[in-house]
Each structure stands twice: as structure tokens, then as C-alpha cells.
Amino acid sequence: MxxxxxxxxxxxxxxxxxxxxxxxxxxxxxxxxxxxxxxxxxxxxxxxxxxxxxxxxxxxxxxxxxxxxxxxxxxxxxxxxxxxxxxxxxxxxxxxxxxxxxxxxxxxxxxxxxxxxxxxxxxxxxxxxxxxxxxxxxxxxxxxxxxxxxxxxxxxxxxxxxxAGAGQTVKAANQLIVAGNIQLLAEALVFLEAHGVDTEAATEVLGGGLAGSTVLQRKAAGMRAREFAPGFRIDLHHKDLGIVTAAAREAGVTIPLGAHVAQLVGALRAMGHGDLDHSALLLLVEKLSGRGGT
The missing domain is CATH 3.40.50.720 (NAD(P)-binding Rossmann-like Domain)
Structure with a gap:
């Protein structure tokens, strides 16, 4: 030992x-x-x-x-x-x-x-x-x-x-994918709620198909309940997406969707929600949709 x-x-x-x-x-x-x-x-x-x-x-x-x-x-x-x-x-x-x-x-x-x-x-x-x-x-x-x-x-x-450094490069790609997944899950939940669909049933069936992901499995229940105690804070994901966008620019790679999600994460942070879990992107989707939020 x-x-x-x-x-x-x-x-x-x-x-x-x-x-x-x-x-x-x-x-x-x-x-x-x-x-x-x-x-x-x-x-x-x-x-x-x-x-x-x-x-x-x-x-x-x-x-x-x-x-x-x-x-x-x-x-x-x-x-x-x-x-x-x-x-x-x-x-x-x-x-x-x-x-x-x-x-x-x-x-x-x-x-x-x-x-x-x-x-x-x-x-x-x-x-x-x-x-x-x-x-x-x-x-x-x-x-x-x-x-x-x-x-x-x-x-x-x-x-x-x-x-050396390759682990961090792969982690940057990971954070890019995770942020995009959370944002789309947030949009899907607000969309489903607007149509009066049972979101628990919806996420169960979505999880069994091609839309299934670890993000959906781990984050959907808390997002439905509006529980955003931090497992991974917005502040940290904002930092990570800064790493991604800087490294992409350095390599001459275009990440249009990733850059947009980085702006959304930055906006939620600027609203004072940096200490919430990154699944709190749902609050921003609600606000942009005129359906509550903060």
C-alpha cells in the first residue's frame, strides 16, 4: 500500500x-x-x-x-x-x-x-x-x-x-459534448412541458432509444424537479468551455454549436447562478421561452 x-x-x-x-x-x-x-x-x-x-x-x-x-x-x-x-x-x-x-x-x-x-x-x-x-x-x-x-x-x-496534455484535450471534448447534451435535454423538457406531456414517462422512453445518454439518465429527474444542487457547478463548466473554445481557436477548428452553448452557460452564470449544477441550463431555456425561470 x-x-x-x-x-x-x-x-x-x-x-x-x-x-x-x-x-x-x-x-x-x-x-x-x-x-x-x-x-x-x-x-x-x-x-x-x-x-x-x-x-x-x-x-x-x-x-x-x-x-x-x-x-x-x-x-x-x-x-x-x-x-x-x-x-x-x-x-x-x-x-x-x-x-x-x-x-x-x-x-x-x-x-x-x-x-x-x-x-x-x-x-x-x-x-x-x-x-x-x-x-x-x-x-x-x-x-x-x-x-x-x-x-x-x-x-x-x-x-x-x-x-502529456492529451488527457486534458480529451476532457475538453468531453465537456463540449456534455454541455451540448444538457442544453438539448433542457430544451426538450421545456418543450414537452409546454405540450402537457408526462415528462417522467417521456424521459423513460427517450432513454431507451437513440436519444438515451448518461446525461439523460443522471440529470433528467433533477431537472424535472427543478433541483439543482451542484454535482458540477455552472462556474466550473463555464471555465471548461473557455478551455474548449480557446483550444479550438488555437487549432483552427470551428465549433459553432459548442460556442453557442458556451455563451448560454456564460449567460446563466452572469445571472448569478454559477453555484448551481450545470443542469440549471433549464432555467435559462424557461426564461427565454417566457415560461418562468429567473
Missing amino acids: STIAFIGLGIMGAPMAGHLIDAGHDVVGYNRSRPAVDALVERGGRAAGSVADAVRDAEVVITMVPDSPDVEDVSLGDDGIYATAKPGTLHIDCSTIRPDVARAIAEAGNERGIRVVDAPVSGGEAGAKEGSLSIMVGGSAEDVEAARPYLDIVGGTVVHVGP
């Missing part, structure tokens, strides 16, 4: 760290807010007061923080991972960040003797709790194989998709 430093114990990170504890690993957690660390200790982990304290004796470091600057800070800071961790330490970054930043982080880590893989995850809070996340992994074949035993504990589908 390994000593694992887990940095970032939020909606996704906390259950992932819990699965690693349950598997018998010695997990040392650090988070900006102390209650999350205390909850990890109650689960059987250990507490660290800083990134440096968490990683100093770790064999594996897993980061799950919100954005590119956060990964750069915990990795490259004066008291960060690469300044503190032992040579040969494996850094698995499960955050969703810009592919170019992932490549730069990997290069910086390798220069200091740290093995780095980017391993962003998909599946939301439910997938994190179930240990069924889909994980797209970038890095060298050797480093990815070293990371696989840990990723297999928290994920149901773990795939090596290419060199």
Missing part, C-alpha cells in the same frame, strides 16, 4: 480520496478549507496543514483543484509539490485544466525528477461516489501504468489517450 497525498477535497476529491482509504492506502489530505480535511480524517485518512506537509513523504500525489492557476500554484510554488516531493514521486493531476498548462506542468515535473500524468475525470459527483469515473490519461506509457492501480480504484473506465 502507498502513501498518497491528496490535494483538493471538494465535491469530487473527497469521495475519490475516500475510495483510496477504503482500498488500504495511507491518504494524507490537504484542502484550503479545514472541514474537508477533518472529514477525511474521520474516514480514516490523515491531515496535512500545507501542500508541503502532505507531499513530503508521499509516493503518489493526486491533485483535484479547480483551474489551471491552482494546479500551477500547488505544483510549482515555492512550497509546492515539485519543490518538496522526493524524486521519483508520481503526480497524478485529476483537475480539468488547459492542455498547454498540463504539458508545461509535466515538463517542469520531469525536470525535477517527478513523474507526471494528466488524468482528468468525467462522471460528476455520482461517478466519484460510485468509483465509476471515466478517466482520460495523458503521459508516458510507463508513468500511466504506474498510475493505473490508483486510477482503477476511483474509475470504471481508465484509458491512456496519448502523451
